Amino acid sequence: MTQKRFMYQGNTGHWEVVIGLEVHAQVTSQAKLFARASTKFGSEPNANVGLLDAGLPGMLPVINQECIAQAVKTGLGFGGQINLYSQFDRKNYFYPDLPLGYQITQHYHPIVGEGALPIEFEDGRQKEVRIERLHLETDAGKSIHDQHPEKTYVDLNRAGVALMEIVTKPDMHSAEEAALFFTKLRNLVRYLGTCDGNMEQGSMRADVNVSVNRPGEDWGTRCEVKNLNSIRFMTQAIHFEAARQIEVLENGGEIIQETRLFDPNKGETRPMRSKEDAQDYRYLPDPDLPPLRLDDVFVEEIRKTLPELPHDKKARFVADFGLPSYDAEVLTQSRDIADYYEAGLEALPSWKGKGSDTKPAKILANWAISELFALLNKEDLTISESKVSAKSLAELVELILSGTISGKIAKDVFPIMWAEGKSADQIVEEKGLKQVSDTGAIEAEVEKIMAQHADKVQEYRAGKEKLFGFFVGQVMKAMAGKANPGVVNQVIQDKLKG
Amino acid sequence: MAVTRQDVKRVAKLAKLDLSESQEKEMESQLSRIFEWVEKLNEPKTANIEPLVSVSVDSMPIDQDEVREGDQAEAIVANAPESTLNMFVVPKIVE
Numbered sequence: 280m281t282q283k284r285f286m287y288q289g290n291t292g293h294w295e296v297v298i299g300l301e302v303h304a305q306v307t308s309q310a311k312l313f314a315r316a317s318t319k320f321g322s323e324p325n326a327n328v329g330l331l332d333a334g335l336p337g338m339l340p341v342i343n344q345e346c347i348a349q350a351v352k353t354g355l356g357f358g359g360q361i362n363l364y365s366q367f368d369r370k371n372y373f374y375p376d377l378p379l380g381y382q383i384t385q386h387y388h389p390i391v392g393e394g395a396l397p398i399e400f401e402d403g404r405q406k407e408v409r410i411e412r413l414h415l416e417t418d419a420g421k422s423i424h425d426q427h428p429e430k431t432y433v434d435l436n437r438a439g440v441a442l443m444e445i446v447t448k449p450d451m452h453s454a455e456e457a458a459l460f461f462t463k464l465r466n467l468v469r470y471l472g473t474c475d476g477n478m479e480q481g482s483m484r485a486d487v488n489v490s491v492n493r494p495g496e497d498w499g500t501r502c503e504v505k506n507l508n509s510i511r512f513m514t515q516a517i518h519f520e521a522a523r524q525i526e527v528l529e530n531g532g533e534i535i536q537e538t539r540l541f542d543p544n545k546g547e548t549r550p551m552r553s554k555e556d557a558q559d560y561r562y563l564p565d566p567d568l569p570p571l572r573l574d575d576v577f578v579e580e581i582r583k584t585l586p587e588l589p590h591d592k593k594a595r596f597v598a599d600f601g602l603p604s605y606d607a608e609v610l611t612q613s614r615d616i617a618d619y620y621e622a623g624l625e626a627l628p629s630w631k632g633k634g635s636d637t638k639p640a641k642i643l644a645n646w647a648i649s650e651l652f653a654l655l656n657k658e659d660l661t662i663s664e665s666k667v668s669a670k671s672l673a674e675l676v677e678l679i680l681s682g683t684i685s686g687k688i689a690k691d692v693f694p695i696m697w698a699e700g701k702s703a704d705q706i707v708e709e710k711g712l713k714q715v716s717d718t719g720a721i722e723a724e725v726e727k728i729m730a731q732h733a734d735k736v737q738e739y740r741a742g743k744e745k746l747f748g749f750f751v752g753q754v755m756k757a758m759a760g761k762a763n764p765g766v767v768n769q770v771i772q773d774k775l776k777g
Numbered sequence: 778m779a780v781t782r783q784d785v786k787r788v789a790k791l792a793k794l795d796l797s798e799s800q801e802k803e804m805e806s807q808l809s810r811i812f813e814w815v816e817k818l819n820e821p822k823t824a825n826i827e828p829l830v831s832v833s834v835d836s837m838p839i840d841q842d843e844v845r846e847g848d849q850a851e852a853i854v855a856n857a858p859e860s861t862l863n864m865f866v867v868p869k870i871v872e
Contacts, residue, residue, distance in 0.1 A: 325854060
C-alpha cells in the first residue's frame with residue numbers, strides 16, 4: 280500500500296495509528312436467539328424474559344431460524360465466507376445481568392468468515408477494510424446503577440437477544456476511516472434489514488482497538504476502548520487514545536495492554552481493567568448446543584432476497600445519472616432516501632433516462648440534498664415523513680428546468696409547498712412568480728435603469744466594468760426577481776456597449 | 778500440576794470470592810489434588826481424533842421466530858431475595 284497515511288504529529292516526530300473495530304449489532308427479529316421471549320425495546324421491566332434468559336434450571340436453548348438467516352444475509356452483504364458448519368461456546372463470567380453465568384457465543388467456529396467493505400473518502404479515494412468474522416451471540420441484561428445508593432437494579436429484557444459481532448482486521452489508520460467504515464456497515468445492515476442501526480437505543484455499538492507506532496516500525500501494544508455508542512464518541516475516543524499513547528511513549532513510558540472506558544462528559548478514556556486482571560473466560564463448546572449445520576440451498580435462498588446493496592446502488596447513481604460521487608453517497612445512505620430520489624427522477628419530464636443529458640438528475644439531487652434535507656433536519660423528520668412528496672419536488676424542479684421560474688424564486692416556493700401542502704404550479708400561479716423571459720419587457724426595464732443611472736453608465740463605458748453587477752441587481756430588483764437572469768445579462772451587455 | 782497460592786488468589790478475585798488465609802491454604806492443596814487427578818485425561822492419545830461436540834444429535838434443532846414466552850415479570854422475580862418494580866435488586870456493582 281503506497282497511499283499516504285494519516286499521521287499524528289507528536290513532539291518528537293510522526294506517529295501512525297492502527298485501528299480495529301468490534302461492532303455489536305442487534306439482530307432484527309421478533310424473538311430472542313435461544314428463547315422465544317420478545318425482543319421489543321422499551322417494555323416494562325422483565326416483561327420480555329423467558330425461563331432460559333432468567334437462568335432457571337433445566338431449560339434448554341433452541342436456536343431461532345430468523346437470527347441464523349439474518350447473520351447469513353449480513354455476511355453475504357459484505358462478501359463474507361458463509362460457514363455451513365458453526366458451533367456455539369460458553370464464555371464464562373460473573374455479573375448480575377448474566378443469570379446463566381456465561382454468554383453463548385461462537386468463539387471457535389463463527390457462522391461467517393472473512394469478507395470486506397470498501398470505504399470512500401470525500402476526495403473520492405477508496406480503500407477496502409477487511410472483515411475477519413461475524414458471529415452470533417447473546418446480549419446481557421441491563422444493570423441500572425442510579426436508582427439506589429447501594430443497590431443495582433437488574434432488568435433482563437435484553438438478556439438473550441441475538442447480537443452479531445462483526446470483527447475487522449486492523450486496517451484503519453485514522454478516526455475518519457473508522458467512522459467511515461462504521462457508517463458503511465450501518466448503512467449495509469439497514470439496507471438488509473438485519474439490524475435497525477439505532478445507536479441511541481444501543482442496537483449498534485463498537486469496541487475500538489487502538490495502537491500507535493513510528494512509521495516503518497512494528498505495531499505498538501494496543502488498548503481496547505469498550506462500548507462506544509455513537510460515531511462522535513468513537514471519533515473522540517480514538518483521538519484521545521492515540522494522543523495519550525503517543526504522550527506516554529514520548530515520555531519514555533510503556534503502553535500496557537488494557538481495556539479502557541470512554542467518558543463522554545470528559546471526552547477521555549480511563550482504564551477499566553489491565554491484562555493482569557483480565558478475565559479468564561474459560562471458553563468451552565456449549566454441551567447444550569449441537570453444531571449448527573446449514574446447506575447451500577438455505578444460503579442460496581437468502582442470497583435471492585438480497586436487495587441492491589448500497590455500494591452497487593451508489594455506483595449505478597454515478598454511472599446512470601451522472602452524479603458526483605459525493606451526491607451519490609448521500610442519496611444512497613438509506614434505501615428510503617434512494618427510493619425517494621429515484622421516484623422523483625421518474626416523475627421529472629426533463630429527465631430522458633440513462634445516457635441522456637444528466638443536468639436534470641443533478642438539479643434534482645441538489646434540491647434533495649440541500650433544501651429538502653435542511654427542512655427534514657430542522658423538523659427532525661425522516662424522508663418517509665417528508666411533507667413534500669418526490670413527485671411534488673420533481674414538479675418544482677421541472678419549473679426551474681423549463682425556465683418558468685428561476686432557482687432563486689424556487690427557493691421561496693419550496694418552503695410554502697412544505698408548509699401549505701400546495702403544488703409548485705399552484706403557488707407560482709397564485710403569487711404570479713412566473714419568470715419573465717420576454718426580451719421586450721426586460722429591454723424596457725434595462726433602458727429605464729440606464730436612464731436613472733446615466734453617471735454609472737458613463738463610468739462603466741470609461742472602463743469601470745465592476746459596475747456590471749450593479750445594473751443586473753437593479754434590474755432584478757425592479758422586476759421582483761422574476762426576470763430570467765440569462766436574458767437580463769445578455770440585454771445589459773448589449774445595451775451598455777452602446 | 779501444582780496450584781500456587783498466587784493462582785488461588787487470582788481465581789478468587791475473578792470469582793469475586795473473599796477467602797481467609799486458612800481457606801486459601803486449604804484451596805491450594807485441594808485444587809492441586811483435583812488437578813493431578815484431572816491430568817489423567819492427558820494419558821489417552823487423541824491427536825488424530827476429531828473432537829466430539831455432542832453425543833446426542835448430529836445437528837441442532839431449529840425453531841421459528843415466534844414470541845411464545847414473556848409477560849410474567851412477577852413470576853420471573855418471584856425467587857429473587859430482593860426485588861423492586863419487578864426488577865432484581867443486588868448489591869451495587871460498578872466496574
